[in-house]
Amino acid sequence: MATDLIPTSQRINRPRLGQKFVFVFVAAVSCLLVFPPLVLMLWTSLHPGSGSTRDGAFGFEAFIELFTGGDFWKVAQQTFVFASGASLLALVLGGVMAWGVARTNMAGKGLIYVGVFLSFAVPGMIEAVGWVQIFGQGAGIATLFFEQTFGWSPIAQSMSMIILFQSFSWAPMVFLLLVGPFKSMDATLEESALASGASRFTVLRRITAPMMAPAILAVLILVVVRAIQAFEMPLFLGSSAGIRTFTTEIYSTLHKSFSPDYASAAAFGTILVVILSFGLWLYYRATKLSSKYTTVTGKAFRAKESDLGPWRWVAGVLAAFCTLVWVAPVLAMMLTSFWPQIGRNGGMGKFTLENYIAVGKFRGLADGIVNTLTVSVVSATLTVLLCLFATYFIVRTRIRGRQLLDGVLSLPIVIPGVVLGLAFLITYLRVPAAIYGTLWIIIFAFIAHYAPYAIRYIQPSLVQISKDIDDASRVAGASEITVFRRILMPLIMPAIIGAWIYVFFHAFKDVSIVAMVYTGNTPVLSTQLLDMWKDGTGGMLNAYGTCMTVGSILIGFIAFRMAKKFGFNL
Template sequence: MTTTTPPVAVRTPPEPAGPAPRRRRGPSPQVLIVGAAIVIVGYLAVVPLAYLFHDTFTGSRGLTFGAFARAYGGDTQAGQMMLNSLAFAVGSSALALVTGTVLAYVQVRTDVPFKGLLFAASLVPLIVPGILYAAAWIFLGDPTIGLVNTLLLRPIFGVNPVNVFSLEGMIWVQGLHLAPVAFLLMVAGFRAMDPSLEESAAMSGAHRLTVLRRITIPLLRPALISSALLMFVQSLESFEVPGLLGLQNNIYVFTSRIYFVLRQYPIDYGAAGAYALGLLAIAAAGVLLSGWLQRNARGFQTVTGKAFRPQPVHLGRARPWVGAGVVVFFVVTVVLPVGVLVYASLLKFYAAPSVEAIATMTLDNYASVIRNPLAGTALSNSLILGVGSATVVMLLSAVVSWVVVRTRLPGRRVLDLLAFTPIVIPGLVLGLALSFVYLRVPLPIYGTLFILLISYCTRYLPYGMRYSSSAMAQMSKELEESATVFGASWLQTFRRVLLPLASSGVLAGWVYILVVSFRELSSTILLYSPGNEVLSVLIWEQFENGQFTTLAALGVLMVVVLVGLVFIAYRLGARVGLQSDTDR
C-alpha cells in the first residue's frame, strides 16, 4: 500500500518591481488627423462667409445697410439685373433639363441608333471649359461674322437673325453647355427606375405619351428636382457666358455686375458684397426649395430586391428620324464648337470660311503660344493648382467621409453640412469673400498661388465629399474590424484597407476635380495677380485684347492637355487598381 503525500505549495518570492510601463501621452494619430480635418473644413466653409457678411454690413459707424443702398438703389438698374439673372438661370436650366431628359429617355428606353454619340457629347462640359464654349459660339453666332449667319441664314433670309450677344443667346449657349450634364444625371435616373409600371400601363392600353406624362415623369421627380437644382445653381453662378456675351450689350447679371464693380475706381467692396449676398440668397433659396420638393422622395422609390430588365421601346418608323436628331445634337454641341475653334486657330485674322481664308491657314498662332513665356507659366500654374487641389480635396474628404459614414460621433451631420455648404456659394462670391479675408488677415498670400489653392479646395470640397462618401458607404465595417483584430492601427487601416478599397470613387473624384480646377475662372478672376495667371485667365485676357485667333489656339492646346491628363490619370488608376486586386 502506497501513500501519496499531498503536493506542497512552494511560494516564490515576488519579483522586484520594475518601472511601470510608460503610457502614451498626448492624442493618438487618429484624433490628430480627424481633428485637423474637422478644423480645416470648418475654416474653409465658415470663415470666408463670416468676413463677407461682416464687411458688407459694417461701416465706419458700425452696423449699416449703406452698401445695399449703393448696390440696389438709385439708378443702378438692380431690378433689371435681378430679372436678367433669374431669366438666364431659369431659361438655361430649363433648356438643359428638357434636352438632357429627352436624350436620356431615348438612350435608355428606346432602340435609337448612334447611342455612342450621346455619351461622346456628354464629355464636352468636362473637357471644353465654359469660356472656350462661349468663345466658340461667338465665332458661330456673332451677328456680323458668325458662321451660322454668314453661311446658313443670310443666303436664305437675306438678314442676320442670330445674335449671340443677347439674353436669348446667353440662355442658348449656357443651356447647350449644361445639357450633357443633365443627360448623364437623367440616364442614371432612368436606369435606376423599375419600368414595370410603365409596361403595365402600356399593356392596359395607355398611349405612349400618356405613360410618359402620367407614369414616367412623376416617378423621375427626385432625379428631375436634383438635376434642375444643379443646373439652376451652375447657371446662376456662371461668369464666363455673361462675361463674354452679356457685357458686350450691357446685359448684366449678378456675376458680371460684381466683376464690373470690382473693376471700377475707386473699388466699392461693400456694394460688391451686397451683390454677392443677393446672389448667395437666391442660390440658398433654390437649395431649400429643392429639399422641400423632395421631402417625400421615398414615395417615388421603385427599385426593390427584385431584379428587372427594361424592355426597349421600338420606335418603328420614327427610328431614323430620332437617330437623325441624335446626330444633329452631336453636331451642334460638339462638332460645331470644337471645329470652329480649330478653324479659327489656323487663321491670322478671323474670317468666314472661303477659298482665300483657307489659303491663308497657318500654324503661327500655335507657335506664338508655345514661344510665349506667359503661356508656359500659366500652364505650369494650372497643373500645380489642378493636381494640388484634387489631391488635397480627396484626402480631406476621405477623412471627413470616414467620420460621417463610419462613426457615431456627435455632430457628424453638422460636419457633413459644413462640407456641403460651399456648393451654394458661387465662384465669384467665394473669390470676393476670400479677398475680404486675406486683405485683412496679416498673411502674405493674397495674389499668390496659395490663395487660389484655398479657393479651389473650398469650391470643390462638396464634390469630393460626394465621391468619397459614396465609396465608403459601400464597404462593410468587418474589413476595418478584421484589421484592428490583427493589430493594425487606425492609420494603417485607413491607408492600407479603406483607401485601396475606395480607390475607384477616390480616383473618379480626383479626376473630376483636376479637370474642373484646371478650367476654373469665376473665382480665379478676382484672386490672381500678374505673374500668377492660369490658362483660363490667360484666355480671358486674350478675349479682352481682341486676340481671337490666339485665344482659339490657346484653347485648343488647353483641351488637348485636359484630354491627356484625364487619359494619364485613368491609366495610372487602372494600374493601381490592378495592383490592389493582385495584392488582395
C-alpha cells in the same frame, strides 16, 4: 478582461485620443477654409467705404444702394430670365437624351457618352468664344451664311442665344443625373398601360413622367442653382450686349475702376448666397419626396428597353447632332485659329500659322502652364485628402460634431465661384498672411469650392462597405491605421480617383474663382485667355484656346485610361 465583454462593434467605434486629434485638425482646417471668407465678406458689405485693409462705419448703405438703384432690379430680371430659360431647356434636352439612352434601343448611344466627355473636358469660356466665332455679330461663320442666304442671322450676343448655348452646356450634366434613375425604373407599369391600349405618348405623360417627378424636380432645382452661378457664357457673350447677371456684375464691380467698391461687391455676393441657399433647401426638400415614388423593391424587378422600330435610326441621327453641337464651338475655334484675321473679310480661304507662332512667343506662357498644372494637381490632391479623412470620421466613427463637419464642407456648394473668389480676396487682403499674390490663395479657394463635390464622390463608396470588415480586421490584430490603409483605401480607390479627376479638371479650366484672386505674378491658362479676350486679340485667342482645349482633352484621355487600372469607369 472587462473590455472583452463589450461588443466589438462598440469598442472599435469609440473615439481614441489619436482619432480625436486628427478630427480636430481636419475640422479646424475645414472651418478656416469656409468661415473666415464668408464672415469677412459679410463684414465688408456692412461697412461701406471700407477698402482692402481699412474699415468703414457700420451700416446697410451698400444693400440700400443696391435695392434702390435701378441696375439691381434689371440685373435680377436678366438673371432670372437667363437661369430659368437655360435650366428648363437643358432639362428637356438632357432628359430626352437620358430617356433615349436608358429606356429605348436608339442607335448612337456611344456618341452621347463621347459628347458628354468632350463637353466636360472643354472649358466653358472656350465654348463661349467658339459660339462667338460661329454666330458672332457681323463676323461669325454661320452669321455670314445666314445673312447671305436668308438676309437675317441669329446673333450670339443676345439673350435668346445665350440661353440656348448655356442649355447645351448644362444638358450633359442633366443627362448624367437622370440616366441612372431612368435605368432603375421598373417597366412593369408602363407595359401594363400599353397592354391596356394606351399610346406611348400617354404612357410617357401619365406614368413615366409622374414616377420620375421627384428626380426631375430635384435636377431642375440643382440646374437652376448652377445656372445662377454661371459666369463664362454671360460674361463672354452678354457683356457686349448689355446683358448682366449677378455673377458678371460682381466681377465688373471690382474691375470697372482703379478703386474697387468692395462693399457693393460683397453685398451682391451676400444676396446671391442667400438666394442660392434657398434653392438648395428646395433641392433637399425635393429629394425627400422620392420615397413616395418607389417602384424598385425587394420583389422581382426588370428594366426593359422600348423598341423604337425604324425611329431608332432617327434617334441615332439626333444623337449625332447633339454630339456635333457639343463639339461645334471647339471646331469653330480651331478653324478660325488658322485665319490671319477674324472678321467678314479676314479668314475664309486663307491659312496661316502666325497665330500659333504668336502664342509660342507669348510672354508668360510657360508660367501659365506650370501654374495651371501646379494649382490643379495640388488642389485635387489636398481636396481629396481632406474629404477622405472627413468622410472617414463622418461615416466610420462616433465622434461628436462629425455631422457638423459634413455641413461645413457642404456649405460652399451654394457659393458661386465669383463670390467665393471675392470672399477669399477680401480675406487675404485683410489677414496679415503672405498668401495674397501667391498660388496658395487660388489653391485654398479651389479646395473650399470643390470639397462638397469630392466628399459626395467618396462618402457613398465608404457607406457601402460593411463595418464587419473593420471588425474582423481588428479582431485579427490590425491597427486603426492598417485597416484604413490596407483595407478601406483599396476598396474605395475608384471613388478617390473619380473625385481627384473631377477636381483636377474643374480646377484646370476654372476662370470664375481665379479671375477674382489672380495677380500678374500668378497667371494661369484661363486668366491668360481672359486677358486676351479683354485685349481683343481674336486670332491669338483662338489659337491659345485651341491649344488649351487639345491639352485638356489629351490629359483627360490619359487620366481616364490610367484610372481604369484602379477600377474607375465613366
